[in-house]
Amino acid sequence: MSNAVGIYAVEDVLLVSIKDDITDSDVIELQDGLSEEVVRTGARGVVIDISALDIVDTFVGRIFAQLSGVAKLLDAETYIVGMRPAVAMTLVELGMTLPESNMALSVSQALRRIRANRTR
Amino acid sequence: MTVPGGRLVATVKLSTDRDVARARQAVSRAFDDLKARAIRKTRFVTAVSEIARNAVTHGRGGEMSIFVHDRPPGVSVICSDNGPGIENTEQAMSDGFSTGRSMGKGLGGARRLADTFELVSSPGSGTVVRMSGTA
Amino acid sequence: MPNRSDGKGLEIIEDDFDAVVNDWIEMQKDEGIQRTDLFSETEIHEQTRSFLRAFIHGIRAGGSVTDFSLEHKSWQELRDVLDDITRERIGRGVPAGEMAGFVLALKEPVFNRLREHYGKKVDTMLDEIVKFGSVVDELALFTNQQFIIEREQVIERQRDEMLELSTPVxxxxxxxxxxxxxxxxxxxxxxxxxxxxxxxxxxxxxxxxxxxxxxxxxxxxxxxxxxxxxxxxxxxxxxxxxxxxxxxxxxxxxxxxxxxxxxxxxxxxxxxxxxxxxxxxxxxxxxxxxxxxxxx
Structure with a gap:
């Protein structure tokens, strides 16, 4: 995987960090790599940190939506965290509101929510 | 091609997705130089990303020229591709229209995000998009 | 050295600097655009003098009166001075018309002197008057444009402030x-x-x-x-x-x-x-x- 994306396992959660110069092929690689990683590690949660991203366009937005769906099928709860205000406003303008994805303000908030949901 | 009142700051060849990222970076820098607010920059760079990708995936590659304007402060781009051209441009820009695997929000989205947007295309002659965003 | 062939108008301003300044200020008074309510005598003198000085410096730096173009780099100082004067006047609430009037009031003192100097040589005098007059006109136009730009910025700023005030989180x-x-x-x-x-x-x-x-x-x-x-x-x-x-x-x-x-x-x-x-x-x-x- 290119160094624009990093996947780290923290206990039973996979943390995905994305750098701002990500290309379309990096995103596609992430999509393939992440689902394999979920199965390999038996992760129960995935947290994708996009706070470094200035831009999320329709292509990247669509992949994010799919990532959440795929992880859900593999029994891992996915959170997209740290979206910048300007990115959120632009996505709304594009009509991409990611209704199927869980969103959180920060990595720690997402981790808290994953833990809370698992102990329920 | 020149844009009245604009300074050409970069020309980016568009043939791979790496070039799409380069186009985004070049336009980002132009907005940073103008000390634009984040929302202005993000909106326009997102639009640039859409049309640059369109040129790569549907237009067999092309080229993007980036201009900086001082009065009023802003950035404009001209993106031309070597593709087959678009038969029905209005249809292509409506949300939900797609020829490939995309969701079809790209061109219409770019038009909404840019302050001015102009698309010239006809079958067999490639597509040229000019658009601008104020800083 | 100033290019003396560039017009008698300039020569007059240089040689008769203080008198031109005084006449210009008198002129502003006559036209009712000298805002003693907004500016002190000293400030008005200072603005008038710095304007004329920048004008002379521009000529020295190679600016041409015959083919006058304010965009030329030699007029940088003059543009800056005009910019400052305009901004200061807007800040104190001077309307646009008076801003141009301030510049245009320079015409008469110089024209009077040209008339005295050339006397019967009407053709030369008219040439000089036209030449100098068009320069002053362009300067007035410039201040007017600056005025509009400045105003727009003020309006934009106030709009932003209003919007911010009206949407408190x-x-x-x-x-x-x-x-x-x-x-x-x-x-x-x-x-x-x-x-x-x-x-x-x-x-x-x-x-x-x-x-x-x-x-x-x-x-x-x-x-x-x-x-x-x-x-x-x-x-x-x-x-x-x-x-x-x-x-x-x-x-x-x-x-x-x-x-x-x-x-x-x-x-x-x-x-x-x-x-x-x-x-x-x-x-x-x-x-x-x-x-x-x-x-x-």
Whole structure:
């Protein structure tokens, strides 16, 4: 995987960090790599940190939506965290509101929510 | 091609997705130089990303020229591709229209995000998009 | 050295500097555009002198009066001085017409001197007058343009300030924000509301944002769309958006308009919205003493 994306396992959660110069092929690689990683590690949660991203366009937005769906099928709860205000406003303008994805303000908030949901 | 009142700051060849990222970076820098607010920059760079990708995936590659304007402060781009051209441009820009695997929000989205947007295309002659965003 | 062939007008200004300054100021007085109410005599003198000085410097730096173009680099100082004078005058409330009048009042003192100097040589005199006159005209035009640009910036700034004032985000509790909307919600204002709210969410690490529409006059399809888009953006940031102040009438309107609010949380009052917000961030309100009656 290119160094624009990093996947780290923290206990039973996979943390995905994305750098701002990500290309379309990096995103596609992430999509393939992440689902394999979920199965390999038996992760129960995935947290994708996009706070470094200035831009999320329709292509990247669509992949994010799919990532959440795929992880859900593999029994891992996915959170997209740290979206910048300007990115959120632009996505709304594009009509991409990611209704199927869980969103959180920060990595720690997402981790808290994953833990809370698992102990329920 | 020149844009009245604009300074050409970069020309980016568009043939791979790496070039799409380069186009985004070049336009980002132009907005940073103008000390634009984040929302202005993000909106326009997102639009640039859409049309640059369109040129790569549907237009067999092309080229993007980036201009900086001082009065009023802003950035404009001209993106031309070597593709087959678009038969029905209005249809292509409506949300939900797609020829490939995309969701079809790209061109219409770019038009909404840019302050001015102009698309010239006809079958067999490639597509040229000019658009601008104020800083 | 100044290019002396460039016109008698310039020569006159140089040789007779103090007298021209005085006449120019007199001229401003006669025209009723010398604002002694806004500027002191000293300030007016200083502005007038620095203007003329910059003019002479421009010529020395190679600026041409015959092919006058204010864009030329030799006129940088003159442009700056004009810029400063314009900005200062706007700051004190001088109207646009007077700004140009200030510059145009330079014509007569110089014309008078040209007339004295050339006497019967009418053709040469007219040439010089035309040449100098067109330079002054261009300077007046420039100040006018500067004036408009400056004004626009002032208006833009005031608009920004007004928008900011009209959309205050208030922290109600830790991680709970509210933005009370009042009046009309057009697309410019909706954009501003969204931006302020999202930035406040980041700043306060807020988990709930209450958009209170009690003070919004009418909710039509467009306003409803703005509200839903705000809610969608808040959700993308990872927070929950509650729209409060939905009166029975507004609720009916929304349904009649066929607007789908999806899963956006709505409440009739900010009070009930706050109760919901407390639950989300992990608090309950209980009455002290007695039977410990819950408000929730």
């Amino acid at each position: 208030v922290e109600l509790w830790e991680r709970v924000l509210t933005i009370p909307l009042i009046g009309t919600l057009d697309s410019v204002r909706a954009q501003e509301v969204m931006e302020n709210l999202l930035e406040a969410i980041v700043r306060h690490r807020a988990e709930v944002a209450i958009v209170d529409i009690t003070g919004v006059q009418t909710v039509d399809t467009q306003v409803a769309q703005h509200l839903l888009r705000t809610a969608a953006a808040v959700r993308l940031m990872g927070a929950e958006c509650i729209i409060s102040g939905v009166s029975p009438k507004i609720a009916q309107t929304i349904v009649q308009l066929g607007v789908d609010v999806g899963d956006v949380t709505t409440r009739s009052s900010i009070r009930t919205a706050l109760v919901h917000a407390f639950e989300t961030v992990g608090y309950t309100i209980t009455r002290r003493g007695g039977e410990a009656e819950q408000f929730v």
